Amino acid sequence: MLVLFSAWSQQRSADSFVSVKGHQFYLQKRPYYFSGANYWYGSFLSLLQDRKKGIERLRRELDFLQSNGVNNLRILAAVEGGGPINGVQRVQPAFQTAAGIFNQKVLEGLDVLLFEMGKRKMKAVLFLSNNWEWSGGFLQYLQWEHLIEDSVFRRKLSWDEQRDYTSRFYSCTACMENYQKQLQQILGRTNTITHQTYINDPAIMAWEIANEPRPMRPAANTAYARWIKTTTALIKQLDKNHLVTLGHEGTMATDGDQKLYQQIHAIPGVDYLTIHIWPKNWGWIINEDLPGSINGILNKTNRYIDEHVQIAAQLGKPLVIEEFGLPRDSMLFSAGSTTVNRDIYYSAIIAHWRKSLAEKGVIAGFNFWAFGGIARPIEEQVFWKAGDDYMGDPPMEEQGLNSVFDSDISSWDIITATPSVPPVQ
Numbered sequence: 001m002l003v004l005f006s007a008w009s010q011q012r013s014a015d016s017f018v019s020v021k022g023h024q025f026y027l028q029k030r031p032y033y034f035s036g037a038n039y040w041y042g043s044f045l046s047l048l049q050d051r052k053k054g055i056e057r058l059r060r061e062l063d064f065l066q067s068n069g070v071n072n073l074r075i076l077a078a079v080e081g082g083g084p085i086n087g088v089q090r091v092q093p094a095f096q097t098a099a100g101i102f103n104q105k106v107l108e109g110l111d112v113l114l115f116e117m118g119k120r121k122m123k124a125v126l127f128l129s130n131n132w133e134w135s136g137g138f139l140q141y142l143q144w145e146h147l148i149e150d151s152v153f154r155r156k157l158s159w160d161e162q163r164d165y166t167s168r169f170y171s172c173t174a175c176m177e178n179y180q181k182q183l184q185q186i187l188g189r190t191n192t193i194t195h196q197t198y199i200n201d202p203a204i205m206a207w208e209i210a211n212e213p214r215p216m217r218p219a220a221n222t223a224y225a226r227w228i229k230t231t232t233a234l235i236k237q238l239d240k241n242h243l244v245t246l247g248h249e250g251t252m253a254t255d256g257d258q259k260l261y262q263q264i265h266a267i268p269g270v271d272y273l274t275i276h277i278w279p280k281n282w283g284w285i286i287n288e289d290l291p292g293s294i295n296g297i298l299n300k301t302n303r304y305i306d307e308h309v310q311i312a313a314q315l316g317k318p319l320v321i322e323e324f325g326l327p328r329d330s331m332l333f334s335a336g337s338t339t340v341n342r343d344i345y346y347s348a349i350i351a352h353w354r355k356s357l358a359e360k361g362v363i364a365g366f367n368f369w370a371f372g373g374i375a376r377p378i379e380e381q382v383f384w385k386a387g388d389d390y391m392g393d394p395p396m397e398e399q400g401l402n403s404v405f406d407s408d409i410s411s412w413d414i415i416t417a418t419p420s421v422p423p424v425q
Helices: 002-015 042-047 051-067 104-119 137-144 150-154 159-171 173-187 218-238 258-265 290-315 340-359 409-416
Strands: 019-021 024-027 034-038 072-076 096-098 123-127 204-208 243-245 273-277 319-324 363-368 371-373
Touching: 024 363, 034 319, 042 051, 042 072, 042 104, 051 104, 051 371, 072 104, 072 363, 096 173, 104 123, 137 150, 137 159, 137 173, 159 173, 159 218, 173 218, 218 243, 218 258, 258 290, 273 290, 290 319, 290 340, 290 363, 319 340, 340 363, 340 409
Parallel strands: 034 072, 034 363, 072 123, 123 204, 204 243, 273 319, 319 363
Antiparallel strands: 019 024
């Protein structure tokens, strides 16, 4: 009887993790299709100076998300370094404060978040670094190795400069070693609240090697693919329970190179594909005329999704649309401004997921960008400053640009109207 009970307990524990079989996620032996949000700042809330207030906000926002059918959250796991970078003030606090030096107290914020998510049967996707400057990321690793002069590192880089510098990460051995140290520190952590190791925590669905890792220059493609293969293999070696993905934008991030996108997602250590869709950043909004551009945006978005659905089907792996956003109407940032065009856009993307759910297709989930919670933009202040409330828009973007606040009723009507998925027991 003891042997049978032990085997049953182990199987029940294994079933509490999200797994992949063919082109579908599974949870508790049932297909798992999720409705999700980007909530990158979630682990910061309990680290605020007023810790009680921060935790109250966290609980309130998680309850709100849960009540609206959101059961999957994409979260920033760690920040590298501090101070100005590429012309902006990055988010704080930092976990890796200097090359190979870590402030373990910072991960207590992630402990709280995972504990609260676990109570609500929500799943987390944690990205371990960043291609972009707003959390330190690859530029910070390069600066620590003196591959970027400090004066250049602090000022706003041109796009060509940013591509040139960031692409060097994949050939910088010391940079990649410090990244690996951070990865190992996070995966090796024991939660101070639950006393459970992260690698055994079912509140975590997947590790993501970075937010939007790009080769940046075609000359870096080979080194980039090699880094992905090495990194995913390392995570799989350290953690037998959780899924691994890349945090990739899709072929837009490989300069249209579909072969490279398919190659890196075919790597055995990569469990599923991701895409991000950014009409504003990709020049799909003509002359800032959102209403006049919406039909073109929808056509391009549908083609982009279909392109990657075909690749996922060829690889036999799930696909997640894990970032998509659109500005508020008239390019306004205030929480009271309308979101008619964004709602049209959200409806179109979620329709792809809804169809996939009905047909048990490859699109397994979506995470809209981004939940802004109860925070609100400050009047007559466009960009984030240290001490401001965090919301969905990182510091280099206009605050309120893409955030979905708890007050955006029309948007929540669309998100909440997604077909219900059986709750996790």
